[in-house]
Amino acid sequence: MRRQKDTGDGAERELVSSELIERCKSGDEEAWREIVEATHRDVYTLCLRILGNPADAQEATQDVFLKVWRNLSSFRGDSMFSTWLYRVASNTAISKHRKRKRQRLNEAGVDDEVLAQVPASGSVESAAGAKIEVERLEEALALLPDGLREAVVLRDVYGLNIAEISAEQKISETAAKVRVHRGRKRLKEIMFPEDSGTETGER
Amino acid sequence: MRCEEVREVLPAHVKDGSDDLTVRRHLARCPECKAELARYESLMGGLRTLQMRSVDVPAGLFDQLLAIPERSSRLDSARHHVARHRKVYVGGGIAAVAIAGAAGAALWRSKARRPLTA
Structure with missing residues (x-):
């Protein structure tokens, strides 16, 4: 998970200082503004990637910051603020899925209708070392079923391990592993549809 | 393989x-x-x-987030108000039901006492 900001020189630093957090705890509104300013883009981005649509992501982001504001006094600084913040964000976004129980694609697969919405892959080379267009990758992620998208985003974008994903999704580690596996496979099929036919050779 | x-x-x-x-x-x-x-x-x-790429946030989101401390205190005071006045609300509700019941009964009795004119 993105826990620090890359400073550009290879070094990384915490996005929000402990001094800023202390000021915020004592009710300093300017400190709250600075915290929001430094983190809201990343939180919204995480929510959008997990939830797959802007309206839900906007609502989830507000819920996240409301929780942060209310629980800031209990943040002791044992862990990094950004780690704690992103944990709150992924929890909030994932439980939003459960609550709304929106009818979406089930994990059995991406159906043909949805696959047909994916832009043609002409601009993406399918050879080794092919460059992936990030905009298209974001679109493809949004097409994955909820559980698979959550798992792939947490594992492959934010670098959580399987145990952490199983805790976030409240599923077994085996189920989390299966979701990551299926999610990568679906994503590959969406991004490289012309290559998804399997050769049947034996070597 | x-x-x-x-x-x-x-x-x-x-x-x-x-x-x-x-x-x-x-x-x-x-x-x-x-x-x-x-x-x-x-x-x-x-x-x-x-991971290192943020998307554009919707217009207005930043201001909504800045307003959270105020929104939170409004929610809290509303919640405290409801908790403090729960007994009054519940009592008032029971009284309202009782009054409505009494009025209904009185109306029913007055109708029942009216002689049949058929």
């Missing part, structure tokens, strides 16, 4: 590698499966770059 079997394990192999010698041996000899692995590697590379 068949290509289908190798392709089944590639989504896991791409990140963590595989200790399975037969998979590695197959990949060394099969250009199609090697190309498939390269696609997964591109995909993983693309996903990794997303």
